[in-house]
Amino acid sequence: MAITAEAAASPARTQRAPLALAALALGAFGIGLTEFVIVGLLGTIGNDLSVSIPTAGLLVSGYAVGVAIGAPIMTAAGTRVPRKTMLMILMGIFIVGNLLAALAPDYGTLMAGRIVSALTHGAFFGIGSIVAADLVAPDRKASAIAMMFTGLTAANVAGVPLGTFLGQQFGWRSTFWVVSAIGVVALLAVASLVPSQPRTEQGGLRGELTVFRRPQVWLALLVTALGFGAVFAAFTFLEPIITEVTALPDTAVSWILVVFGLGLFLGNVVGGKLADRAVMPTLCGSLAALTAVLLVFTATAHAVVPAIITVFALGAFGFAIVPAVQMRVLDKAADGPALASASNISGFNIGIAAASWLGGEAIDAGLGLTAPSWIGAIMAAAALAVALLSAALDRRR
Numbered sequence: 001m002a003i004t005a006e007a008a009a010s011p012a013r014t015q016r017a018p019l020a021l022a023a024l025a026l027g028a029f030g031i032g033l034t035e036f037v038i039v040g041l042l043g044t045i046g047n048d049l050s051v052s053i054p055t056a057g058l059l060v061s062g063y064a065v066g067v068a069i070g071a072p073i074m075t076a077a078g079t080r081v082p083r084k085t086m087l088m089i090l091m092g093i094f095i096v097g098n099l100l101a102a103l104a105p106d107y108g109t110l111m112a113g114r115i116v117s118a119l120t121h122g123a124f125f126g127i128g129s130i131v132a133a134d135l136v137a138p139d140r141k142a143s144a145i146a147m148m149f150t151g152l153t154a155a156n157v158a159g160v161p162l163g164t165f166l167g168q169q170f171g172w173r174s175t176f177w178v179v180s181a182i183g184v185v186a187l188l189a190v191a192s193l194v195p196s197q198p199r200t201e202q203g204g205l206r207g208e209l210t211v212f213r214r215p216q217v218w219l220a221l222l223v224t225a226l227g228f229g230a231v232f233a234a235f236t237f238l239e240p241i242i243t244e245v246t247a248l249p250d251t252a253v254s255w256i257l258v259v260f261g262l263g264l265f266l267g268n269v270v271g272g273k274l275a276d277r278a279v280m281p282t283l284c285g286s287l288a289a290l291t292a293v294l295l296v297f298t299a300t301a302h303a304v305v306p307a308i309i310t311v312f313a314l315g316a317f318g319f320a321i322v323p324a325v326q327m328r329v330l331d332k333a334a335d336g337p338a339l340a341s342a343s344n345i346s347g348f349n350i351g352i353a354a355a356s357w358l359g360g361e362a363i364d365a366g367l368g369l370t371a372p373s374w375i376g377a378i379m380a381a382a383a384l385a386v387a388l389l390s391a392a393l394d395r396r397r
Helices: 002-049 053-077 083-102 107-118 121-134 138-170 172-193 204-213 215-235 238-245 250-277 279-300 304-332 337-364 371-396
Strands: none
Touching (some): 002 083, 002 138, 053 107, 053 121, 053 337, 083 121, 083 172, 121 138, 138 172, 138 304, 215 279, 304 337
16 A cells, blocks of 8 residues: 555656755755855955955855855754755845855955855755655656756856846946845745655754764765765966966866856766666766776876866766765665755765865965865775775675
8 A cells, every 4th residue: 555655656756856856956056156146256346345365265165164064064953844844044144145255244244144154055955865766766866966966066157147247237236236146036936946855854953963874974975075075176376277287267266167067967867867766876977987087187187189188077077976985875874864865965065175275275385286186086996995994894784
């Protein structure tokens, strides 16, 4: 009887899935936009608020810290709240944070707005991944997660260039007003299009914390931090690499970023489809390819066409990891997935912060602008080793 009831419910769930996934993707688009668009507005913000560029750059670091801290805290706070309701609460806080940024009279208030909006980032993607996976049949869960993350890739491809242009033409506050409006539309979309889902896990916060006793959960989180950190070891310094090593003009940087964004989009979609068939082979294959791409980039960065091709491949293989590793976390923390899934988003940002710092230290040490790519290759190879260890533990059991 249980099987029959589930089968009867599946068509209705499948029919609602595309619109619900679109609502989640819209929320992801707004969150991705507010995270990354600040990079293109640092000069404008610095001039308006009379702070240096390095000080303005702390708005990026502050957001990353907010994500890393907020993901587990916000998810833990919502362990007894229905998932749809929690997504709406998170989007409401996100709107408040961006409104605070848009109205900020000084740098401190702007930083506060950034941190408030960042607190929702990890929990939204973590809980949203669970909701997305539950909307579809078991053999399409990774693709559903990839669909939600499509909003994040779209933010990089289209949202950031447009948001930067808007801020440059009408002032940086206009960008935060637009992001706030996107948040309102996303909130309404989630409220009207995402179906309510009963929580199947038991034990509330205690049950969510129990899954962290499992080594496989920690191995998956480590793969995330090392793998995504590997991508950003090179990407963080892409602008000086393109202008000084590849010797392209400053005006070419925005187009190179679009190429990278297109790679993200393709890798996310294809990675999701491959992960639906086999999670670990997809993850290990993507990490192996990412290691090779980062090694190759140390040579191809010196020539225009090879550099552009390599940047595209960096985005593609870098984001092919995302659906696979998110599914891996959900698989290994199936009876308490929300906190583990949100912690995985923290892992992304911890990896980014660590890789960016290591890359900067290597450059300051006089190792050259391609040194971060070597660091990224080492991190990707380490992530592959951890993934292979995790797969070996699966086979042993």
